[in-house]
Amino acid sequence: MTLLSININKIALLRNSRGRNYPDVDAFAARFLDLGAAGITLHPRQDQRHARYSDVESLGALCQQRGAELNVEGYPSREFIDVVKRNRPAQCTLVPDAPDQLTSDHGWDFKKDGAMLRSVIDEFKALNIRTSLFVDFDNTDIPLAKELGADRVELYTEPYAEFIGTPVGDEILKGFADAAALAQSAGLGVNAGHDLNLTNLGQFLTIPGILEVSIGHAVIVESLEMGMDTVVKQYLEIIRQSHLAHKPV
Template identity: 45%
Template sequence: MSTALSVNLNKVALIRNSREGNFPSLIEFGNISLEGGAQGLTVHPRPDQRHIRPGDVYDLAKVVKSFPDAEFNIEGNPFAAAQGDYPGLMQLVADTQPDQCTLVPDSDDQLTSDHGFDLTTQSERLAPIVEQLHQLGVRVSLFMDPDIEQIKLARELGVARIELYTGPYALNYPSAQHSACLEQYRQAADYARGIGLAVNAGHDLNLDNLPDFLSIAGIAEVSIGHALTVDALRFGMPQAVTRYLQICQRSA
């Protein structure tokens, strides 16, 4: 089975937010992505609304529902407090009923997500959040480093998936440390699958480094936004989606 591609629209929203109005339209680019064959859309709303706004989450949930085989993935920090007209991640999830919610330990002052959960200190706090998401019928994924001991704790929390944070992999590509770094991710993914967790991946994956990463067997989904948006500037959005899909399909 090939790896699913979920297109993250955060950077399209960032461009939109640099001007008044709704150009570029996230609805339009969501439709282009799904019509081009992407298996899903991802959004990461933050309290400061630097890119995705609450209204975008509701709008894109409707877009995905018009593509019966596509999935909607909302990611973010469940502990970030409501702020202004940002109602909080869990309220957005409850209102829109995404297929998947990826919990990420990012703080308001981070430029972007840059580490996975430390479940030795956060499992107890996460447990009721995971249970609440299960009650909503939403699949839960945890943003994780390729650390086998941490992944073991994720399984104990009862989540269905983890998303491997691939920032260090991308940073080491194609340096002398690349092979060792890739092997660390391979071992982590194999371990996770062996204990019953499906494995997603995301962060700084691009057309150059994605093929090697997908030599790891059984990656269920990659979420790609920043690089895909840059490539859309080069090739156009339909062609960018096609190029990523071709790599994902070769992973089968």
């Protein structure tokens, strides 16, 4: 079954805006886990404008206590690599973010960045840290991620979210399905994330074999409207229904 990982960055952004530990990132992460999320995602950017490297340690301890997975996302600067190695999260998702980038908006070029990625993956593999690489759905080089040593890829889903419901929406969804199949045929696990929400997740999960979805911005906005309990329950029901749809009759 697809696992739901809640990206906690927007809670950290609110905390940082007031200069003290309110809202408490760890407390909100614990509540999401209590509501049924399988894991927590954290994306500390190089300027640490929301999630901080110190959050990796505290959330790692929380997830370990709860038997949940921590997924740490980010650009593999030396500082980021050292933080990940020191805290050993269940998964690290490498993302090609520039230091001043507002949000993630593209995947890796495996041919251009392959040597660097291989070196980082080797460091993580030595510590049994599962590694995922952020990738565009139309990247025909997806199988190269396996050759670089990655365990998974994370499909960057903003193009799906942008075009679903438009005349080209079905074509875009097929492109994502083809990308997932290409990755799976190469022996890679497939995660997905970016701009997934309660409205579009169900259709995306018609794609078989999605192991994890990482959702943050939408969860926080939807929780402001409907409450955390209601929102997480709805996500889990969407995932449950997709799992039933894929089960053999």
